[in-house]
Amino acid sequence: AGYTVAIVGRPNVGKSTFFNRLLEQRKAIVDDVSGVTRDRQYGIAEWNGKTFNVIDTGGFVPKSNDVFEQEIKKQVLIALEEADALVFMTDTATGITDLDEAMADVLRRTTKPVYLVVNKVDNNQRLLEATEFYGLGFENIFFLSAISGSGTGEVLDAITEKI
Numbered sequence: 385a386g387y388t389v390a391i392v393g394r395p396n397v398g399k400s401t402f403f404n405r406l407l408e409q410r411k412a413i414v415d416d417v418s419g420v421t422r423d424r425q426y427g428i429a430e431w432n433g434k435t436f437n438v439i440d441t442g443g444f445v446p447k448s449n450d451v452f453e454q455e456i457k458k459q460v461l462i463a464l465e466e467a468d469a470l471v472f473m474t475d476t477a478t479g480i481t482d483l484d485e486a487m488a489d490v491l492r493r494t495t496k497p498v499y500l501v502v503n504k505v506d507n508n509q510r511l512l513e514a515t516e517f518y519g520l521g522f523e524n525i526f527f528l529s530a531i532s533g534s535g536t537g538e539v540l541d542a543i544t545e546k547i
């Protein structure tokens with residue numbers, strides 16, 4: 385029960401770093417789902433006095449490249465079913481990749497809120513580079529550094545506004 389936000393994105397963009405930051409800062413409970421479903425983690429976050437469930441997706445990394453895009457898309461579709469809102473995480477250190485484009489294609493079709501988060505914006509140079517992400521065509525776009533925590537408050541404000 386309750387409002388659920390899923391964090392999706394290709395491997396290595398910083399999803400788990402962001403997830404852990406949300407839980408750590410808000411002293412939430414981490415329920416590590418072990419065994420067969422090791423590809424997702426569930427937690428509870430709190431912001432502006434509002435509580436919501438957070439899902440960290442994508443721990444599963446397929447070994448062969450041809451199933452890779454399929455698998456990632458499948459994870460996005462599962463997240464779309466489970467969640468009320470999606471954080472679509474990307475990485476300005478690598479820029480927009482084919483996999484980002486593929487995920488964007490899936491996420492543009494939902495009527496649920498999608499928050500495009502451009503991560504690893506650690507300095508002003510990175511912020512300049514990050515403007516290319518406007519090209520993915522999402523209305524809600526946020527630039528942050530999950531490692532330092534800068535910029536995380538803005539996206540949390542936007543998410544909790546809808547709860």
Ligand code: GDP
Pocket residue numbers: 393394395396397398399400401402503504505506528529530531532
């Ligand atoms: P995931 O695969 O999407 O869950 O990504 P992780 O959270 O595991 O992070 C992948 C790598 O990116 C790790 O080495 C993180 O320390 C690094 N990382 C995450 N957030 C940031 C950030 O804001 N800035 C920088 N420079 N590195 C980051």
Ligand code: MG
Pocket residue numbers: 399400401441442443
């Ligand atoms: Mg991860």
